[in-house]
Amino acid sequence: MKIAVLALAVALAAPMAAAIPAPADAQVLAGRGGDTRRSRAERPALTEREENRLFEAEEATFELTAQIETIQNNAEATPEQIASLEGLRRRLADAQRTVDRLSAKRDRRG
Secondary structure (H helix, E strand, C coil): CHHHHHHHHHHHHHHHHHHCCCHHHHHHHHHCCCCCHHHCCCCCCCCHHHHHHHHHHHHHHHHHHHHHHHHHHCCCCCHHHHHHHHHHHHHHHHHHHHHHHHHHHHHHHC
16 A cells, blocks of 8 residues: 555655756757747848938038028028929928938847
């Protein structure tokens, strides 16, 4: 009888002992739901084409801002120059949106 009880206890305890992970297994199991982004190869912040577009847009914003300020500060601005302000402002807004978008993309990835 004692042998049967002992055999039953060993049989019931064996699967439980196998279910408890060893320390190395526990580390692997804990890492399954972890952040996998670090293991991926880092991509460049911007492609070469995007970098070129960013630099062009930044240069355009500087040039357009200077043109707008020149016309606004010119007391003798012609009616054509004053009329061109709206177009310059529109181009400036487009260039600034491009700078903002690409800069944000660069900052997220980099």
